Amino acid sequence: MSSKIVKVLWAGRLSYNAGLRLQKILSDRHHQKGQNDICNTLILLEHNPVYTVGIRDKTYTVQDEEKLKNLGAEFYRTNRGGLITFHGPGQLVAYPILNLREFNQGIKWYVCQIEKMIIRLCANYGIHACTSSDTGVWVEDRKICAIGIHGSRYITTHGLALNCNTNLDWFDHIVPCGIEGKGVTSISKELNAVITTQDVLPLLKNAFQDQFQCLLIECSPRESLELIENVTKCKVYS
Numbered sequence: 001m002s003s004k005i006v007k008v009l010w011a012g013r014l015s016y017n018a019g020l021r022l023q024k025i026l027s028d029r030h031h032q033k034g035q036n037d038i039c040n041t042l043i044l045l046e047h048n049p050v051y052t053v054g055i056r057d058k059t060y061t062v063q064d065e066e067k068l069k070n071l072g073a074e075f076y077r078t079n080r081g082g083l084i085t086f087h088g089p090g091q092l093v094a095y096p097i098l099n100l101r102e103f104n105q106g107i108k109w110y111v112c113q114i115e116k117m118i119i120r121l122c123a124n125y126g127i128h129a130c131t132s133s134d135t136g137v138w139v140e141d142r143k144i145c146a147i148g149i150h151g152s153r154y155i156t157t158h159g160l161a162l163n164c165n166t167n168l169d170w171f172d173h174i175v176p177c178g179i180e181g182k183g184v185t186s187i188s189k190e191l192n193a194v195i196t197t198q199d200v201l202p203l204l205k206n207a208f209q210d211q212f213q214c215l216l217i218e219c220s221p222r223e224s225l226e227l228i229e230n231v232t233k234c235k236v237y238s
Contacts, residue, residue, distance in 0.1 A: 004102060004214040005038050008205060011045035011228055016076055016087065019047060019095065021231040023157045026097040030155045040102065042208060042216065043095040043159075046197055047087040049073035051174065054080050054148055071173060080148040080158035084174050090166040090186070092197040092204060095159040100151070103212070107151045114160055117211040118145045121162075121203050127190050134182070142185035162204070164188060164197045 011022060022043060029039045051068045053060055053076075065075045073086070087093060100110055118137040122129035122144065129137050129144055137145040145162045163186035171184045187195045209216045219227075 004040070004212070006040040006042050006096075006098070006208075006212070006214045006216050007038055007219050008042045008044065008216045009219045009224055009227065010201070011043055011224075013046045013048065013089070014228075014232065015048050016050040016052065016074055018231040019043075019045060019093070020076075020078075022227060023095050023097060025227065025230065027152075027155050027157050030097070030099050031153075038217075039097075040099060040214075041097045041219075042205075043097065044201065044204070045093050045095075046089055046091060047093055049086070049088040049170065050076060051084060051086055052076045052078050052080075053084045054078060060084060068173060071170075073170070078148075078150075078158070080150045085146045085148070085161065086170045086174065087161055088166060088170055090164055090188075090197065092162045092164050092200050093159070094162070094204065094208075096156055096208075098156045100154045100156065106154075107149070107156075110151075110156060111147065111149060113211050114147055114149075117204075117207045118160065118162060120211065121200070121207040122187070124203050124207075125187055125191060125195070127187065138182075139185055139190055142183045144185050144187070144190070162187075162200065164195055164200050 014022070026041045026043070029037070033039045049072060051073050068075050100106060115131050115137055119129045127139060129139050132138050136143045136147050145160055147160045148158050150157045163184065165188040166186050168184055168186060168189065187200065205216055
């Protein structure tokens with residue numbers, strides 16, 4: 001087994017802003033780490049309904065933002081790559097906070113590993129997923145997983161969003177990832193069955209561990225609680 005260790009944190013249901021704060025806390029640890037600290041962390045969660053746009057996306061005006069908010073979702077402009085997308089219940093979001101120097105690799109390799117990991121996961125369900133010239137992972141011309149990452153001094157933030165049993169109607173109000181003429185899908189839609197994030201969770205952990213050749217260890221309940229309470233400052237969602 002690889003000597004690379006990655007902690008895995010199930011954060012439950014969080015607002016997008018709380019998710020950003022959690023990423024910052026864990027990414028900051030990389031710059032403050034001691035010799036024996038384990039700082040690589042895989043955050044797994046679901047978000048409350050939210051539309052997010054990437055660093056290059058200047059097309060959404062204040063009026064567009066208000067229309068989307070009126071649907072009952074939040075709206076954030078972020079520093080990740082990619083264009084607009086939706087996050088919400090029924091979507092398994094993964095934020096790997098990794099130091100790529102420990103993997104002796106760079107951003108291009110990292111994105112490729114994420115794509116291969118999701119293709120491997122989908123294959124477990126008998127779903128033939130693939131990459132295309134457009135970002136993300138696809139089932140024919142339907143996006144099943146969005147990818148948008150950020151790297152700073154080899155430390156990764158943001159990540160991927162895999163549609164499990166997401167309400168896909170939320171995507172009807174945007175052009176997902178700015179790609180015209182293509183649609184979105186979910187594991188549940190492809191299988192015509194209800195597949196929840198909890199169903200997919202162990203498969204994603206296994207795929208991540210295999211693809212990144214690392215050992216996943218669960219964050220302790222105490223550490224998990226302290227982190228989540230720190231970013232929510234109120235009720236902790238399970």
